[in-house]
Amino acid sequence: MVTKNPQRLAEVGPIDPRTGFPLWYEDATGTRLDLAWQRDDPNTPVIAGLDESGTLRGIADFPGESFYMTAEAELPLGGGGQDGEVRVILALEATFATEGVADGQQIVFGRIRFRVRDGRPETTYTLTHPYGTVQATTDDRGRVTATEDVGLTPLEFTGALGGHIAPFLRWPPDPALPEGYIGDGTTEHTITGSPFNTNFALVDGPGAGTAGGNSDPNDPGNPDKVYTDQFVLQGRSATIHGVEITRAIYRRAASGTVTVEVFARSVPGQQLGASLDGGPQTPLQGGNTPNYLSRMPADNTVPTQVTLTNQTDPIALPVTARVTDAVEIIQADYDSTNQTLTVSATSSDQSGAPALTVTGRGGLSGPVGAFALDAPPATVTVVSAAGGTSTANVRVVA
Incomplete structure (x- = not known):
């Protein structure tokens, strides 16, 4: 059985003019995390190495991958011909749609990844994690990587709001937690924040628990389950909010x-x-x-x-x-009897009277234009010579 997280992130912040990425993402609890791309912060070490980096807007060695939040856990896996491993990655990641660092190709996506190595061949494993459950079936070598990425369109940063990384995880109260962070990016630690109260990773599969890992606390001794509540968690509270x-x-x-x-x-x-x-x-x-x-x-x-x-x-x-200027479309009517599209619009510049043009059709004569069409488009867009633009639905009047 696969369980999806119904919760979503609440807001994406303004664009950072230095990087072209959003300054922050916010969850429904009000936690707001920034993008940890600087290499001098010991509490946010999880970024791509220099071999995957490049220059971005004058920033040298900008990482090819960086994170708003990342939580990783590893578990030993038994049941195969040799001891294997499971890796779990939960992340809100910033990277580029094309290979290498390239301005204009910035993307941010929510990632859930379940990777099995050296498990039983052609066997289905179930992972329970803080944001739900996922199933994956290994190949003939006992390997599988199941990945869900949401938000992969360049520069459309609201796409990541549709992912399942929400709300953000964090350490429970601990004096060792650096102020302004949700984790230190290095130490394995318990976490909190799961919408299902499943603040752990649990893998269920034949012999999964026979390689020395921890048993499921709710099903102790079951050899088919391996469990951990220890995650390496990285995330930094936003202090620059931008505009x-x-x-x-x-x-x-x-x-x-x-x-x-x-x-x-x-x-x-x-x-x-x-x-x-x-x-x-x-x-x-x-x-x-x-x-x-x-x-x-x-x-x-x-x-x-x-x-x-x-x-x-x-x-x-x-x-x-x-x-x-501001363009206001007053009329966008199509007369199907006369096969005529009539468009009327005005500019907020009453003195300069900039020319107005219907995209793909032609200019308006004064505030009105009439265009012979056997069928109309669903919408019309009017563009002003002073830079303004407006789009309206076409209304069929006869």
């Missing part, structure tokens, strides 16, 4: 007056500042939720870009976005 610009638009009135609206996301309780084209910083309002807003006058000049900084962070990591 993400979710929207940056300008509105220009017919008189020429310009106002810029900046929408941002971070964790609650942060002090965020916005700067237009390198000018003075303006604080953003918000803080009770992850959402923040700034509405800034810009006289009669449309700024090129906005820069946001989380002033609460111990290390400032400014992020920048282009300022565009």
Whole structure:
């Protein structure tokens, strides 16, 4: 029987401009872990070696693999012609979709791996672990590696939220636990946090427990079971929370007056500042939720870009976005009798009146465009010469 964990991670953090990876992931308990890619932290030693590393955004020797959390356990395995072993890996991993370190190919995925070596040939083993159960059948050499990876699309970091690594594991209270960590990355230790209260690894298979491992505490002496509650656990609490610009638009009135609206996301309780084209910083309002807003006058000049900084962070990591107009689609109607698609849209720039174009169809004449089509697309996208864009569903009116 296979059991899947129904729990999921809750949030993914803003992108770290240094690495292109999210600054943190958060579980439903509020535990927020950052990516441990620096080589000088003795409590987060589990990263790829230099032979698998490369330069990323000016960072030399960036690891080809690094982790937000990893928990590993090993068990001796009997029942085969020789003593074997089982390795269990539970991880939220950062790596690259292509071989080697390559900007633009960043991926983060949740991994559950069950590896058997030198077990009985063509035999099914069942693993119970903190996030559920999994079964795997060995080949004719008594080997199998069963791996589940969730979140393998480059730059789509929300994909890892659909994996089964949730909530994050941690050591039970222990004075030896370094402050700010869930484990020390080196010591075998008990853990807590399993949604099933299965804070262990248990392998069930013919003769599995005959190689000297620990018996199942709930079934002592059973030769077909081997058990451990000892994991090497790595993870570090996030201290840099960053900021993400979710929207940056300008509105220009017919008189020429310009106002810029900046929408941002971070964790609650942060002090965020916005700067237009390198000018003075303006604080953003918000803080009770992850959402923040700034509405800034810009006289009669449309700024090129906005820069946001989380002033609460111990290390400032400014992020920048282009300022565009806002496009609103007023009408996207298809008349099936006349076989005509009518699209109407406006720009937030009432003075400059930038040209508006329906993607794949053509420009609007003023705010309206009519296009002869024997059948319409499901949606239309209108793009402004000032950078704004908007997509709407097509409505069939006749």
